Amino acid sequence: MYTKDDPRAALATDSTDSGIAAPEYHDFAGLGRGTWYTRAQNVLLAYTSPGPGQSLDAGEFTFEHVLLLVHDSSAAEVLAGEEKVTLHGQGLMVIPPGTSEIVSLGDGDLVQLVRTDEPGWAARARNAGSYAEPHPRVTPLTPWPAPAGGDKLRVYPLADVPRDPKRFGRIFRTRAFMVNFLPPHEGPRDPAKFSPHHHDDFEQVSLAVAGEFVHHIRTPWTTDSRTWREDDHVRVGSPSVTVIPPPTVHTSAAAAPGHNQLIDIFSPPRADFSAQGWVLNAEEFPQP
Structure with a gap:
């Protein structure tokens, strides 16, 4: 890219010369039980290390939201309207708008994904100030089409999905989010x-x-x-949330000698991954 008075500006391919947001690292490792809130432009994550029987944020939701069960020891019961379902082990639940409650049934961790325009949620994020103004390089969320059969409680156990080397991870999408459970990596x-x-x-x-x-x-x-930055090589533990802004060049490397696992989250859902046929619940949540 070039300044506007540079004759080479006509050759530029990137017309956005606004500042690039800084990456953010939120490491909750070793903090014990509790709930930690952090956000990106369109999605807020509430990461909870619960005790058995703990209730998470019962109340009224304007939009769908998502519950991730991130460990084999995670378990939860979700009540949404007249529906009630239980899931043990890794997986994902899509919770419809309206009144709902999440109750932990195990000691594994739970993660809620909530739209940042859901009333009362965005201000909870520890990095709320980072998004006092929208980041101009990030596409705002326009929800994808309504799910087939309408809004209802949907459950996707990861145990039901065998790994396939021809598919990149195990990907699910909703109207607002895309979640990719990446394969665990043993060792660095x-x-x-x-x-x-x-x-x-x-x-x-x-x-x-x-x-x-x-x-x-x-x-x-x-x-x-004045906006240039040194390269980042930041080591994080688990649980942790890293927000990687566009158009930074990035790659992540497992670093511990044992079991390492990432879950990637995008909002809005990615059209490129969807076009590859990798989305496991694509028939329920259609593309635009």
Whole structure:
């Protein structure tokens, strides 16, 4: 990119010369039981390390929201209107708008994904100030079409989905979110097999639920050299939430000697992943 008075400006391919947001790292490892709130532009995460029988945020919701069961020891009962379902082990529940309640039945962790325009939620985020003004490079959320059969409580146990090397992870989508349960990685990642890449207009939220990771993130230069940053090579534990802004170049590497697992979250859902046929519940949540 070039300044407007530079003759080479006509050759530029990136017309957005606004500042690039800084990556954010929120590491909750070792904090014990509790709930921690953090957000990206369009999605708020409420990460809870619960006790058995603990109730999470019963109340009225304007929009759908999502519950992630992130460990094999996670278990929850969800009541939504007249519906009630239970899930044990890793998986995902889509909870319809209206009155609902989540009750933990195990000691594994639970994560709620809530739209940031859901009344009363965005201000809870520990990084709410980072989004006092919308980030101009991030596409705002326009919800995808209504689900087939209308809004209802939907349950997706991960145990029902075998791993397939032809498919990238195990991906589910809703009207507002896309969630990818990436395969666990045993031991550190091979340094000869990293995958640096960037996204033009959406954030990637990397949720570490087991082990440790190093996030390598490079911020491209704009014409304003005062906004340039050194490369990041930040090690995080689990649980942790890392928000990777566009169009930074990034790759993440498992770093602990044992079990490491990431869950990637996007809002709005990714059209490119959807086009590959990788979304497991695509028939229930159609594309625009």
